[in-house]
Amino acid sequence: MTLEKYLASLKEGIINLDFGVVVKAATEAMAAGVDPNAAINEGMVAGMAVVGDKFEKGEYFLSELVVAAEVMKEGMAVVKPYLKGSSAPGLGKVVMATVEGDHHDLGKNIVTTLLRVQGFEVVDLGIDVPTDKIIGAVKEHQPAIVGMSALLTLTMVKMGEVIEALKSASLREKVKVIIGGTPVTTEFADSIGADHRAANALEGVKKCVAWVASPERRQ
Ligand code: B12
Numbered sequence: 001m002t003l004e005k006y007l008a009s010l011k012e013g014i015i016n017l018d019f020g021v022v023v024k025a026a027t028e029a030m031a032a033g034v035d036p037n038a039a040i041n042e043g044m045v046a047g048m049a050v051v052g053d054k055f056e057k058g059e060y061f062l063s064e065l066v067v068a069a070e071v072m073k074e075g076m077a078v079v080k081p082y083l084k085g086s087s088a089p090g091l092g093k094v095v096m097a098t099v100e101g102d103h104h105d106l107g108k109n110i111v112t113t114l115l116r117v118q119g120f121e122v123v124d125l126g127i128d129v130p131t132d133k134i135i136g137a138v139k140e141h142q143p144a145i146v147g148m149s150a151l152l153t154l155t156m157v158k159m160g161e162v163i164e165a166l167k168s169a170s171l172r173e174k175v176k177v178i179i180g181g182t183p184v185t186t187e188f189a190d191s192i193g194a195d196h197r198a199a200n201a202l203e204g205v206k207k208c209v210a211w212v213a214s215p216e217r218r219q
Contacts (some may be wrong), residue, residue: 007043014047026078036082091119093143097129099158104151114205150181160192
């Protein structure tokens, strides 16, 4: 099978909510040496975008979103062991959370996995995390980076609330803040004073690596 065919099978498998197709395509793709990042982003994540469109059009309901998420988790379990580690472990700590009111965690989990593979220590606070809890974790763990995820236009405003709370606690200058999730734009990131809006997990992780590698952390 060609690379395109593996990616198409992964995407179609997610769209059709088909555990069997996704697990088989993921297994065969990894055995054939397909880049796991491509399998995630161009295969499964691309399929999830179509699932979202179908939900918006009323073709899929909440139950289908739930199943699609479960199918993606199965696919990720196959791909995860193939993600290549970095030769430079000990890159520092990252506190990661999906903000309050938001239960979407597939994107956050991918970012967490890729950061760990790169050598970061990630304190994953989970989903629906109140601002106070994020601030408490920053105080406790003193991370170099705070990562936040939001998939709802209603919840992404919480990211701004966290940044304001970091400022009030005199912690803003001590951390880089990276945000992500489909509704989050660069303009929004600028408006709330985040350091970076990630286009996708891989790009975001590269940014985190660049930050900690840089002698001047606040570039
Ligand atoms: C799966 C899904 C669900 C699942 C989530 C399961 C789970 N465990 O996560 C369930 C069924 C729970 C769900 C519920 C709801 N959902 Co929903 N959901 C989706 C769907 C289809 C896919 C999201 C997803 O997981 N994509 C795959 C992941 C891997 O992609 P991702 O999250 O974007 O992450 C990537 C990047 O953005 C980035 N990234 C993400 N976060 C971060 C953070 C950092 C720091 C970095 C560096 C990078 C990064 O990295 C990832 C990989 O590249 C989207 C559609 C869409 N287009 O997004 C709707 C969608 C987000 N949901 C939507 C809605 C409306 C809901 C509900 C309100 C539905 C309802 N009526 O109840 C509820 C809300 C529940 C809640 N309180 O959060 C809307 C949101 C509309 C809006 N703009 O506000 C969407 C867009 C669907 C739509 N088109 O209408 N949903």
